[in-house]
Amino acid sequence: MADLSHIELDPASDTPLYKQLADSIRSLVERGSLGAGERLPATRELAGLLGLNRTTISSAYAVLEESGLIKGHVGRGSFITSGVRSAGGAMDWESILPPLAPFIGSPHGISISFANSRPAEDAFPMAQFRRLSKQVVDSPEAPGILQLGSPHGYAPLRRFLLDQAVSQGIARGSDDLMITNGCQQGLDLIARLFVAGKETAALEDPVYHGSLKVFTRAGAQIIPIPVDGAGMNVDALREAVEQHRPRVLVVTPSFQNPTGITLILERRKRIVEIAQRFGVVLIENDIYSDLRYRGKPLPTLKELDDSGQTILLRSYSKISFPGLRVGWLIAPRPVVARLAEVKQISDLHSDQLSQAILLRFAQSGELDRHLERTRRAGLERLNAIIEACEHYLPPGATLTRPEGGMNLWIELPPPLTATRLLASVQERGVDFLPGPYFSSQRAHERGLRISFGGLRPEQIRRGMQILGEVATTELAARAQPVNLEAAAALV
C-alpha cells in the first residue's frame, strides 16, 4: 500500500484541493517514491488520513485515472500503472503486464508424445526437398524471391493455388486468394478484421486452442457450439445463432482438432444455410482435409456456399513441412482486399523463399506423391491407435473414430480425469493434451486429445498400452470400497 500520509496540501491556495492532491501523487510517482503496481489507499481511508472530504479524494483519483497514471479495479482498489519505476530504478514489468498463460509443454523424459498434432519428421521427403529447394535457389527467379514482396503473397504461388481451387470448383470468379503464415495467421487476420470491438464468435466445443485464443484475444464473446459424432451440432448452432447473432462462425469440417470428427454432408449443407440466412461470416478451417485415410471425400463448405459467406483456410504445414509457414485463404475479393491490408500491417508479407519452394514441391508432383505415402502411413497409424485404444483402455472409455487427420478424442470413464491421468502417464514417459485445454465452455475434464499423426505404429501401441494400464490401475484404486472399519476414537 502506498504511503501518502506525509502529503501536505494548502487549503488557502487558488488551486483546488483535489488538484493539489493529484499533483502530489503524480510527483511522488515521478520521483520514484511510488512504484508500478502499488495500491493507493481507499478513498475513505485517505480522506480520514489527510482530513479531507471523501469526494476530494475521488476527484483526485479520477484525474489520475484519466491521465493513465493509476487504474481502478472494481473491488480491489486503485493501482499505479505507468509513469513509474520500481524501487531499484528498473521498470517493474511483472507488476504492469498481464499475467502469463499457464505453460503447457512436455516435461523432460517423454519418449512417446501424443501431444503434438504435426507430421513425423522422419517421414519428410528430404531428398526431394533438397533437390527442389536447390533448383529454386539456383533459378533466375531467386533474386526476385529474395526482394521485398506483396502482402497478397508470391505471385506465382498465388496464381497456382487460385487456378487449382477454381479447377476443383472451390473458388469462383468472384474470389481471390491470399498467402498467410499458416492457417493460424489466417484466423488471426480474420479476427482482426471482423471482431474488432465487441463482436460474437461461434466456435466448436471442444475447440482448437489456437482458434480460441485468437478470438478471445480479439475481444470476441465466444459462443461454444457442441461437436458430436457427426460434427458440429446444427440444432444447437441454429439456436445459438438466433439468440446471439454471431459475426463469425468457425468450422473445421474434416478431422476436427481435437476430436478428429468429420462433419457429415447433410450438416455441411445446413451450416451453410444457417450462415446465409443469418449473414454470419463462415470460416472454414480446412487444414486436415487432404489427410483422408478412408471413406469418401466430402465437399468443402466453400463449394456448397453460393452466396460468398465463406472464407476457406488451407495450409501446406500439415501436409508437408510445418517449419515452412505457408498457408492461404480463399474468399470474395472485397474480403481478401481488406485482409491484405491487415496482413501488410502485421508483417508486410510472408516469407518468399518457402513460398517458392513449396510451389515447386506442388508443381513437380512431389507433393502428391508425398501425400499418397502420408495417407498410406496415416491409415496404418489410424488403425494402430484405434486397435490399441480398444485393446488397452479400461471399460467405459469412449473414443472417436476419425477417417483421417492427426487426432482422436478419448473420454475416460468417471471418476477418472484427464489432468490426473496426465501426471501419472508423464512419469512413464507418455504425453498428451488434456480436455480442458480445448474447452471454451464445457470443461472436458475427462477428455484426452491423442495426436497419432507423428508416431510410428509401434510407438502408438506402446504409448496406448502405458496409458491404458495407468487408467485401469487408477480406476481400480478409485473403485475400492470405502473402508468401513473405522478406527477407534482417540481418547
Added chain:
Amino acid sequence: MADLSHIELDPASDTPLYKQLADSIRSLVERGSLGAGERLPATRELAGLLGLNRTTISSAYAVLEESGLIKGHVGRGSFITSGVRSAGGAMDWESILPPLAPFIGSPHGISISFANSRPAEDAFPMAQFRRLSKQVVDSPEAPGILQLGSPHGYAPLRRFLLDQAVSQGIARGSDDLMITNGCQQGLDLIARLFVAGKETAALEDPVYHGSLKVFTRAGAQIIPIPVDGAGMNVDALREAVEQHRPRVLVVTPSFQNPTGITLILERRKRIVEIAQRFGVVLIENDIYSDLRYRGKPLPTLKELDDSGQTILLRSYSKISFPGLRVGWLIAPRPVVARLAEVKQISDLHSDQLSQAILLRFAQSGELDRHLERTRRAGLERLNAIIEACEHYLPPGATLTRPEGGMNLWIELPPPLTATRLLASVQERGVDFLPGPYFSSQRAHERGLRISFGGLRPEQIRRGMQILGEVATTELAARAQPVNLEAAAALV
C-alpha cells in the same frame, strides 16, 4: 432507404409494440427483403409513417442494435449490418466492410523509382546465398528446421543474436530475444500487447507509415513529436509526455524513415531519461543503423537505458534479403514472454528455413562482407543523391543530409506541393512517395521521401534531373504574374 411502410402491428397484443416492430424488421432481414447496408428510416419519419410514438421506434432500434442486426452512425442514421444477404442472394461485402485505404503504388512506365526503401536486387550476393542455403538444406539439421518450431524463434539463431547483442553491450542479463517477421511484426506485436484499449502512442512526425498504421489500427491515440535536423525534438517530447502520458514512444534513432536523420547523442540520452522518468515504454526501431556510410556510430537507446524501459527492434531485411522475413526484438524477459504469447497467436512462429539460412549467412562472415560492400555502394549513392539534389532542385528547396540508410527528405519551396509534383514526374517515369503519406499530424504537403538505397548513381542523377526540371518548370509557371489584360466582357 428500407421500405417499412407495409409493416403491420397489433396494438391489442400482449407483446409490446416496440418488440413487435423489432421482430418485424428482423423477419424482413431474414427473408432477405432488407439487405446489408440498407438505411432504416429516421425514428421521426417511421413514427409518422406507422402512426406510432417516436419512443416506440427508438426502443425497437435499440433492441435491434443490441442484437447486432443494425448499427447507428451519428448523423447518418441506422443501417442493417448483419443477418443479411443482398438482393441477389450474395453477401454484399462492400457495404458492410470498412472502406479500403487509398491505393499507394507505382503506375506503369516507371523507370526510376525513389519510392521503395529497400536494397538493390542486383547487389544481392547471390553466389554466397546459393552456396550457404545449399549447405543448410543438406545439413543434418534440415529435418528439424522443417518441423514445427518455437514462437521465440529458431533456437540457434536466437542464441547467436543474443550472444552478439550481449557482447556488444546492447543486451543485459535480464534481457531476452525473440525472432519476428521483420521489424514490422515487432511493432505489431508490441502494439497488440501495450496499446490494447485506448492507450496513447507518441510517434515521430513525419513517421514511417507502417508504424503509424500499426498503432492507429490498434486503437491508439497518436501523439506526433516533430523531427528536426537533429532527430526527435526532445522539448516537444517532454511537453507531450507530461501532457498525454503516452504508454509507448517509438523512436528511429538512426537514418529515420522518412527523413534519413540521425538522433544526436545528447538527445538520445534525454529521450531515455524522459522515458524512465515517466515510465513510457520506449520502442527503438533500429532497422537502419548498420547502414552508416559516414560519421561515427552512436550508442543505441537500449545501451543508454539502464532501467529496462526499452524494446530494441532489428532486422536482417534491409541489410540482406527483404524477401526473407527475419527480424528480432530484444527486451526484458517479462516483456519477451508476453510478446511470445502474442506471436504464437499471430502465426505460431517465424519461418525456420530463412532463419537457418540467415544464421549461416551471419556466422560465415558473408553478412559482414556484404555489409562492407553495401556501405561502400551506399556512400556512393548517398553522395550522388546529395550532389544531384544540390545541382537540380530549384532554389528554395531544402534537403536533409543523412549519414546512412536509404532515405532522404526534400522540402519543396512554396507554392509547389509533393502530390502535384508526383503526378508530373510519374509521367516522365520517375516515382517517389509524397509527404502526406508520412503524416500523423502536420500535412507535410511540400515533403518528398527520396529512397536512394536501391538505385545506381547514374539512375539517381537521371531521376533527380527529371524531378528538378519538373519542379523548376512548375515553379516558374506558378511565378508568372497574373494576366491583368482582361478579356472584353461578352455581351
